[in-house]
Amino acid sequence: MVHPHRTQLLGDLHAKYIIDFSQNRDSFEYFATEHFRMSGVYWGLTALHLLGRADALPAEELVAWVLACQRPGGGFGGSERHDPHLLYTLSALQILTLCDALDRVDANAVAAYIAGLQQPDGSFWGDEWGEVDTRFSYCALCALWLLDRLDAINVPAAAAYVAACKNFDGGFGCTPGNESHAGQVFTCVAALAIAGRLDLADTDLLCWWLCERQTRSGGLNGRPEKLQDVCYSWWCLSALSILGRLHWIDQAALTDFILDCQDEEGGGISDRPEDQVDVYHTFFGIAGLSLMGRPGLAPIDPTFALPVEVVQRLQARRQPRSRAAEGEQQPAAAEAQQTQQQQQQLAAVQGAS
Numbered sequence: 001m002v003h004p005h006r007t008q009l010l011g012d013l014h015a016k017y018i019i020d021f022s023q024n025r026d027s028f029e030y031f032a033t034e035h036f037r038m039s040g041v042y043w044g045l046t047a048l049h050l051l052g053r054a055d056a057l058p059a060e061e062l063v064a065w066v067l068a069c070q071r072p073g074g075g076f077g078g079s080e081r082h083d084p085h086l087l088y089t090l091s092a093l094q095i096l097t098l099c100d101a102l103d104r105v106d107a108n109a110v111a112a113y114i115a116g117l118q119q120p121d122g123s124f125w126g127d128e129w130g131e132v133d134t135r136f137s138y139c140a141l142c143a144l145w146l147l148d149r150l151d152a153i154n155v156p157a158a159a160a161y162v163a164a165c166k167n168f169d170g171g172f173g174c175t176p177g178n179e180s181h182a183g184q185v186f187t188c189v190a191a192l193a194i195a196g197r198l199d200l201a202d203t204d205l206l207c208w209w210l211c212e213r214q215t216r217s218g219g220l221n222g223r224p225e226k227l228q229d230v231c232y233s234w235w236c237l238s239a240l241s242i243l244g245r246l247h248w249i250d251q252a253a254l255t256d257f258i259l260d261c262q263d264e265e266g267g268g269i270s271d272r273p274e275d276q277v278d279v280y281h282t283f284f285g286i287a288g289l290s291l292m293g294r295p296g297l298a299p300i301d302p303t304f305a306l307p308v309e310v311v312q313r314l315q316a317r318r319q320p321r322s323r324a325a326e327g328e329q330q331p332a333a334a335e336a337q338q339t340q341q342q343q344q345q346l347a348a349v350q351g352a353s
Contacts, residue, residue, distance in 0.1 A: 002256050002259055002260045003260055003264070003273070005264040006259050006260050006262045006264055007259060008259070009259065009262075009286075009289065009294060009296065009297070010262050010264060010267060011051045011052075011296060011297075013262075013263075013264070013266075013267035014047070014051065014262075014267045014268060014269065014282055014286065015047075015048055015051050015053045015056060015267075016267050017263075017266060017267030017268040017277070017282065018044040018047055018048055018056075018267075018268075018279060018282065019048075019056050019057065021044070021279060022041075022044060022057060034078070034079050034081075034082075035078045035079065035082055036078045036087075036088070037078055037079040038066070038069060038076060038077070038078045038079065038088040038091040038092055038095070039078070039087065039088065039091040040279055040280070041062065041065075041066075041091070041095055042091040042094050042095050042098075043279050043280055043282070043283035043284075044057075044279050044282075044283065045057060045062070045095060045098050045099075046094070046098065046283060046287070046300075046305070046306065046307070047279075047282055047283040047286045047287070049098060049298060049307045049310070050286050050287065050290050050297050050298045050300060050307060051286065051296075051297065051298075052296070052297075052298065054098075059099040059100075059101070062095060062099055063095075063096060063099050063101045063104060065080075066092045066095050066096055067104060067105070068080055069082075069088070069092060070084075070092070070105070071083065071084040073113050073116075074106070074109035074110045074111075074112055074113030074114075075088075075089045075110070075113040075114075075127075076088045076089045076091075076092035076093075083127060083128075084113065084127060085126055085127045086114065086117060086124060086125075086126050086127065086136045086139040086140060086143070087126065087135070087136075087139055089110065089113070089114065089139065089143055090139040090142055090143045093105070093110070093143050093146045093147065094146070094304075094305070094306060097146055097306060097310060097314060098306065098307075098310060100313070102146065102147070102314070105147075107147040107148070107149055108149070110143070110147060110149075111144060111147055111149035111152035112152065114140050114143055114144060114152065114153065115152045115153050117136070117140065118140065118153050118154060118157075118158065119132070121157070121161055121164075122137075122154060122156075122157030122158045122159070122160050122161035122162075123136075123137065123158075123161045123175075124136040124137050124139070124140045124158070126139075132175055133174045133175065134161075134162055134165050134172060134173070134174050134175070134184050134187050134188050134191070135174065135183075135184070135187045137158055137161060137162050137187065137188070137191045138186075138187035138188070138190055138191040138194075140153060140158065141153075141155070141158060141191050141194040141195060142190070142191075142194060142303075142304060145194050145304070146304070146314070148318060150194075155195050155196075156195075156197075158191070158195060159191070159192055159195040159196075159197040159200060162188045162191050162192055162195075162200070163192070163197070163200040164176045165178070165184070165188060166188075166200070166201070166202070167179070167180045169205070169206075169209050170201075170202040170204075170205030170206035170207075170208070170209050171184070171185050171206060171209050171210075172184045172185050172187075172188035172189075179223065180209065180223070181222050181223055182210065182213055182220070182221070182222040182223070182232050182235040182236050182239075183222060183231075183232075183235045185206065185209075185210065185235065185236070185239045186234070186235045186236075186238045186239050188201075189201060189206075189238075189239040189242050189243065190238065190239075190242060190302070190303045190304075193242050193303045194303060198242070198243070201243065203243050203244075203245070204245075206239070206243070207239075207240055207243055207245035207248055208248075210236045210239060210240055210245075210248075210249075211240075211245075211248045211249050212224070213232060213236050214249050214250060214253070214254065215227075215228045217253075217257055218250065218252075218253030218254050218255075218256050218257035219232070219233070219254065219257040219258075219272070220232035220233060220235075220236045220237075220249075220254065222235065227272070228257065228272065229271045229272065229281075230257075230258055230261050230269055230270065230271050230272070230281045230284055230285045230288070231271065231280065231281055231284040231285075233254060233257075233258055233284060233285060233287070233288025233289075233291075234284040234287045234288050234291070234305075235284075236249075237249075237254075237288050237291045237292070237302075238287075238291065238302040238303075238305070239302075241291050241302035242302045242303055246291065246292070251292045254288070254292070255289065255292060255294070257273075258285045258288055258289055260273045261273050261275070261281070261285060262285075263277045267282075268281075268282045269281045269282040269284075269285035269286070287300050287305070
């Protein structure tokens with residue numbers, strides 16, 4: 001049963017929580033999260049956009065800070081003093097997209113940095129130290145799509161590597177042979193969507209596995225026999241949405257679970273009811289509700305984890321491919337992906353209306 005003060009989405013309170021958190025630079029949390037602050041800013045800013053508070057944070061100040069985190073090689077660090085990594089490079093580009101300032105970066109330099117991390121088997125290192133994970137495959141493909149530079153990498157090889165991480169249950173792991181995990185499922189399904197290769201997923205088998213992640217509480221977990229957690233409201237639902245199976249779970253029960261994780265006093269959403277709130281779970285809870293078409297929330301694109309209107313704005317500004325004027329041809333995979341994304345975004349808007 002949902003707490004009586006949490007039956008509605010406390011949008012204004014969540015927006016205030018995010019804004020206050022971003023302005024409190026003397027807290028322990030501010031210093032403890034320095035190494036992944038770029039992602040934290042992305043989570044908070046996107047949540048504000050979904051809540052209809054896109055102008056709540058100073059855009060120019062955010063853009064200047066993001067650009068200050070770019071390293072000479074083209075990649076971005078988690079904050080000013082940190083080395084570049086694919087995770088934070090994607091978050092940086094997502095923030096710039098939200099702030100309508102993507103044209104302030106040298107797209108070719110960032111693309112070259114990302115391309116330099118692709119390995120012969122199609123996988124990607126997260127940074128120069130060589131860790132491989134399907135999260136990084138998604139980061140590379142998503143970042144390059146935002147920059148309109150998918151042709152900088154071997155897209156078919158990237159898709160083939162992701163497919164090699166598929167398991168007997170239809171799920172995906174972080175590398176070939178690793179167990180299926182809902183977080184990895186999102187990154188792999190979204191990566192295949194961007195590559196135009198969703199045919200490589202066992203759709204019904206995978207979506208059945210995702211539906212089995214729903215517990216008696218209504219919440220979703222990431223693996224069998226694990227506790228439910230609000231963040232999987234995004235990791236599971238996004239993949240189900242991309243694959244057209246969002247209706248396969250009990251959305252009413254999941255909605256109640258997310259709402260019950262709200263803090264009705266200070267705002268924010270936690271992983272489970274009565275736990276400590278944080279920006280991470282606040283974003284993923286709001287994003288999950290957005291995917292389910294919650295009234296009052298802007299629709300979110302399940303592949304790019306950005307508001308649908310932001311993705312559409314980016315697409316509308318693209319020419320029929322500037323490189324075509326330079327004698328280059330857009331890869332067939334990128335063309336297929338573009339058509340596929342347009343269809344997904346239309347479905348997302350219709351589902352939220």
